[in-house]
Amino acid sequence: MKSPLRSHKKIPLKKKKKKSVCEWCHNNYLKEHNSQKYCSDDCKEYARMEATNNRVRKYRKKYDKNYSDWIGCGSLGEHRSSNDDVEMDLIRKEFSRLRLRR
Ligand SMILES: [Zn+2]
Numbered sequence: 001m002k003s004p005l006r007s008h009k010k011i012p013l014k015k016k017k018k019k020s021v022c023e024w025c026h027n028n029y030l031k032e033h034n035s036q037k038y039c040s041d042d043c044k045e046y047a048r049m050e051a052t053n054n055r056v057r058k059y060r061k062k063y064d065k066n067y068s069d070w071i072g073c074g075s076l077g078e079h080r081s082s083n084d085d086v087e088m089d090l091i092r093k094e095f096s097r098l099r100l101r102r
Pocket of ligand 1: 023027038039040043
């Protein structure tokens with residue numbers, strides 16, 4: 001005869017691990033948790049490094065490039081050069097830097 005206690009005993013459910021593909025190395029692996037994207041800590045670290053590089057590159061493309069367009073950071077000095085040819089070259093350089101003349 002079955003004991004009533006035994007029939008109500010809870011059996012722990014075996015968690016099914018989902019198969020997935022690593023976003024870094026494209027190998028198949030079993031997920032430990034639902035938000036897992038990479039098969040190992042190494043893949044996770046490499047992906048993080050690349051994401052950082054991309055973020056910095058995007059930032060520099062957006063902001064750092066435009067520093068050269070700012071007025072006041074050109075090659076013209078505070079005082080006029082005594083040599084007129086040198087001064088004219090600097091002025092032409094400044095014009096082209098600011099894209100005032102082609
Ligand atoms: Zn991987």
